Amino acid sequence: xxxxxxxxxxxxxxxxxxxxxxxxxxxxxxxxxxxxxxxxxxxxxxxxxxxxxxxxxxxxxxxxxxxxxxxxxxxxxxxxxxxxxxxxxxxxxxxxxxxxxxxxxxxxxxxxxxxxxxxxxxxxxxxxxxxxxxxxxxxxxxxxxxxxxxxxxxxxxxxxxxxxxxxxxxxxxxxxxxxxxxxxxxxxxxxxxxxxxxxxxxxxxxxxxxxxxxxxxxxxxxxxxxxxxxxxxxxxxxxxxxxxxxxxxxxxxxxxxxxxxxxxxxxxxxxxxxxxxxxxxxxxxxxxxxxxxxxxxxxxxxxxxxxxxxxxxxxxxxxxxxxxxxxxxxxxxxxxxxxxxxxxxxxxxxxxxxxxxxxxxxxxxxxxxxxxxxxxxxxxxxxxxxxxxxxxxxxxxxxxxxxxxxxxxxxxxxxxxxxxxxxxxxxxxxxxxxxxxxxxxxxxxxxxxxxxxxxxxxxxxxxxxxxxxxxxxx
Numbered sequence: 001x002x003x004x005x006x007x008x009x010x011x012x013x014x015x016x017x018x019x020x021x022x023x024x025x026x027x028x029x030x031x032x033x034x035x036x037x038x039x040x041x042x043x044x045x046x047x048x049x050x051x052x053x054x055x056x057x058x059x060x061x062x063x064x065x066x067x068x069x070x071x072x073x074x075x076x077x078x079x080x081x082x083x084x085x086x087x088x089x090x091x092x093x094x095x096x097x098x099x100x101x102x103x104x105x106x107x108x109x110x111x112x113x114x115x116x117x118x119x120x121x122x123x124x125x126x127x128x129x130x131x132x133x134x135x136x137x138x139x140x141x142x143x144x145x146x147x148x149x150x151x152x153x154x155x156x157x158x159x160x161x162x163x164x165x166x167x168x169x170x171x172x173x174x175x176x177x178x179x180x181x182x183x184x185x186x187x188x189x190x191x192x193x194x195x196x197x198x199x200x201x202x203x204x205x206x207x208x209x210x211x212x213x214x215x216x217x218x219x220x221x222x223x224x225x226x227x228x229x230x231x232x233x234x235x236x237x238x239x240x241x242x243x244x245x246x247x248x249x250x251x252x253x254x255x256x257x258x259x260x261x262x263x264x265x266x267x268x269x270x271x272x273x274x275x276x277x278x279x280x281x282x283x284x285x286x287x288x289x290x291x292x293x294x295x296x297x298x299x300x301x302x303x304x305x306x307x308x309x310x311x312x313x314x315x316x317x318x319x320x321x322x323x324x325x326x327x328x329x330x331x332x333x334x335x336x337x338x339x340x341x342x343x344x345x346x347x348x349x350x351x352x353x354x355x356x357x358x359x360x361x362x363x364x365x366x367x368x369x370x371x372x373x374x375x376x377x378x379x380x381x382x383x384x385x386x387x388x389x390x391x392x393x394x395x396x397x398x399x400x401x402x403x404x405x406x407x408x409x410x411x412x413x414x415x416x417x418x419x420x421x422x423x424x425x426x427x428x429x430x431x432x433x434x435x436x437x438x439x440x441x442x443x444x445x446x447x448x449x450x451x452x453x454x455x456x457x458x459x460x461x462x463x464x465x466x467x468x469x470x471x472x473x474x
Contacts, residue, residue: 016145016234025144025229029152031202032139034195035095035132036156038102040163041192042129044288048171049185056182057115067119069418074126076411082131083404091139091209099200101128106193110186134407137391138399142211143229146459150327153391157384161320164288165313214242215396241461256401264471269402271451272390276410278444279386282343283437284378285414286421287312287371297430299364308368315372319379332389332456336448339381340441346374347438355431392455395464
């Protein structure tokens with residue numbers, strides 16, 4: 001017999017009609033998404049800053065790899081701890097704290113006198129990156145109406161990709177203007193302090209998540225927030241639904257490691273973690289971190305590879321824009337399977353081109369085209385979808401914990417790809433490396449088809465109730 005309590009009658013929500021609250025919601029989305037911009041810039045800036053930094057600080061290959069990669073480890077722990085802090089103190093409070101850590105980490109890196117000091121502050125910066133990656137999507141998912149959640153939450157992914165592209169452009173401009181300075185890499189890193197201050201100042205005027213307020217018994221404050229970002233009748237109806245779920249989840253006592261013993265919760269968390277692994281093992285960040293190196297291996301000159309690599313940034317942006325336009329019109333599972341199918345196809349085409357085409361002037365450009373199409377397909381599907389689904393799959397009291405755990409796994413997978421890609425290409429070559437990625441993509445398609453639930457068009461509460469009912473005994 002299933003003794004798990006459920007919502008007896010889901011609240012029917014009236015449509016959220018346009019009004020002054022729509023503008024307020026747009027401002028909240030933009031301000032919170034500065035966390036995504038910082039995420040993207042701070043991970044992408046090292047692509048251009050690496051060489052002058054290596055010369056200025058006298059880095060060996062080992063110390064250079066350590067300085068570059070330690071941000072990823074900091075991000076993994078930041079995602080895990082940041083989720084818990086967000087549960088304890090609130091989403092808004094967490095973003096204010098993270099903005100301060102972004103500022104401290106950035107300035108510490110800019111003025112670091114030695115590479116060990118730089119590594120220490122890169123870890124601090126990574127902690128903020130990971131914390132933002134776990135907090136911003138949850139904050140947005142809990143503030144925006146269900147029918148607009150896909151496009152608004154995915155703006156964070158646009159900001160992440162935009163931050164990476166901005167880093168490529170800023171690096172090129174700074175290198176062209178001040179490239180003769182031995183500490184030019186410090187200027188590149190310093191730019192990110194501007195969006196960090198924008199996040200800090202902006203979040204001082206932003207509301208707390210109404211879902212988090214309700215979970216703390218602060219229903220009056222939650223309703224006030226909803227009235228800022230919803231039409232009056234929608235706010236009144238939605239607070240009733242959120243309040244009913246909050247009471248139910250107090251009975252379930254969800255919210256931590258012990259809840260993984262509950263079968264349906266464990267299944268949901270495993271799905272979230274594996275989605276993060278599938279996203280990273282497409283190899284997308286091997287292009288973001290090592291795109292220039294990959295194109296040099298494909299046959300471009302060093303100068304030509306730097307220029308060609310900007311195409312990856314451009315098509316990454318175009319892909320995420322297309323993805324956001326589609327995300328509310330196509331079911332999540334359909335979009336995931338379609339995206340993985342395209343990714344596998346272009347992986348195979350990259351590998352086949354590298355393996356079979358004769359070495360001539362055309363070959364590098366053919367490989368570049370297929371790499372760019374892979375980046376476009378990835379950023380137009382799995383890029384925004386995985387972050388969106390992590391933000392909308394988990395129950396209220398478990399949401400930040402499960403999001404933090406899933407993003408921790410995602411960052412660890414990122415670290416594995418980051419460390420493994422250069423030696424893999426060195427040992428196997430471009431062709432076999434991309435065939436490996438293609439094989440992993442096929443496994444991802446099987447996983448999505450057999451395990452991943454559909455979340456499109458459902459409120460956070462409706463999805464939770466349905467999934468719990470379907471899997472409570474498993």
